[in-house]
Amino acid sequence: MSAPKARVSDDDILKEFLKREQQNKALDDACFDKQLEFIQDPSRLKALKCPRRAGKSSTIGINMYKVAINVPHSTVIYIGLTRESAQKVMLKDILLHWNTKLDLGVRWVYSPFICGYLDNGSHIYVLGLDKDRKQAEKLLGQKYSLVIIDEAGSFTQDLSDIIYRVIEPATMDYEGTVIVAGTVQNNIYTFFYDVTTGKEPGWSVHQWSGFDNPFMKDKLAKEIAKMEKRNPLIRETAYFRQMYLNEWVVDDSKLVYKYNEQKNLVKELPPSNSPWIDILAVDLGFTDATAITVISFSYSHRTAYIRYAWQKAGMDVTDTANAIKEIASKFDIIKYIVDGASKQVVEEIRNRFQIPLEAADKVQKAEFIHLMNDELIQGHVKVIDGNGSDELIKCWMTLTWDKDSNTKEDPGIPNHLSDSALYGWRYCYNFYSQVDTSLDDLNDANKEAALHKRKIIENAKYEQKKEFWEKFDGY
Structure with missing residues (x-):
């Protein structure tokens, strides 16, 4: 006969509620307005397109923590191109940073998967998919409250198949969310391009540039001023329009074949x-x-x-x-x-x-x-x-x-x-x-x-x- 489960006291419930409220407020206070608009969007299919210095990675990291905190005993998963890129982009500079700065108390382990354990029973996984699909498939098929595919414009696999056939059904139990995020690329024949330009229906698309980031806009203006001194026509280049203006522009100079x-x-x-x-x-x-x-x-x-x-x-x-x-x-x-x-x-x-x-x-x-x-x-x-x-x-x-x-x-x-x-x-x-x-x-x-x-x-x-x-x- 199994032992009866310990009763959760009213004090424990209140303590957990106050802790959750405090953590949510701290995470919200770390965001600027466009980040909060994205995080609070109730859509189940969301896309985020941002260039450099716009705060995309912080938005994703804070979103992950908020869902894991507010949906106890759930699983949040972040997918990058590879384990190495996912660890570099999201874990070190974002998840560990906010965990320490806001004292969230998440315990991170690195084997066999990179995983963060929360006191409320939730888990956050960080893994790669495009180059490490066999590893990722060990996790795919579970139940998720949130799945984020970052660097989505760089995936060579068919993301539409992965999302609609595998990932979206896995969010049904929690009525969870699927997010594709990334920056513009030279490759416009991708699922990410179709989603962020409206060719793929059903997605709530958010986008902003570094000029909308109050923590970076002054530094960004100084950087661009230096660039314009070196090259007065820099604003007309494909690189500038991609990396600073968040525009889908193909840099023909990067293409191997000169088809017209x-x-x-x-x-x-x-x-x-x-x-x-x-x-x-x-x-x-x-x-x-x-x-x-x-x-x-x-x-x-x-x-x-x-x-x-x-x-x-x-x-x-x-x-x-x-x-x-x-x-x-x-x-x-x-x-x-x-x-x-x-x-x-x-x-x-x-x-x-x-x-x-x-x-x-x-x-x-x-x-x-x-x-x-x-x-x-x-x-x-x-x-x-x-x-x-x-x-x-x-x-x-x-x-x-x-x-x-x-x-x-x-x-x-x-x-x-x-x-x-x-x-x-x-x-x-x-x-x-x-x-x-x-x-x-x-x-x-x-x-x-x-x-x-x-x-x-x-x-x-x-x-x-x-x-x-x-x-x-x-x-």
């Missing part, structure tokens, strides 16, 4: 005096998406055309081979180019499915990206609208260089379709259309180019006439 809709998007393949030669290129993946593109060129046309783009995650060898065959059946494929990093997979596709894959040339990737950009800028690479073009364009318009390197792509942003398109483009010889193949009255350099072009044309015609099995020549 006016120059590079067309409705259909134009007529050509010689046959279009189709190349199918594959970027292999499993956890990451496998991406396939088809690009066509002609020896009488200066421009290469990307006619098909497709990607899907979780593809095994058979799935990949079937996808290649299905897409190839729509075109007259001369070459099959594949990322050869997984040689065993490539060899199995070649042998089992008799698809004559050739390993992609991947050396000097950054240099060839710059060459492809030259072609994009001049309008010599175009995308035909439809057949997955929107996915490729989205990839190009979101992929940025790594912040520490101008020769490596940001490892956190998917590049599968862009890599596939690059592999195929490297085997296009549309630039030879400007070289006359007649050999009369040519200098040595042009004669060599003309001979090379003639040889390629002859080889291409020969390849077109070969039976499928004849193209298989080993790896």
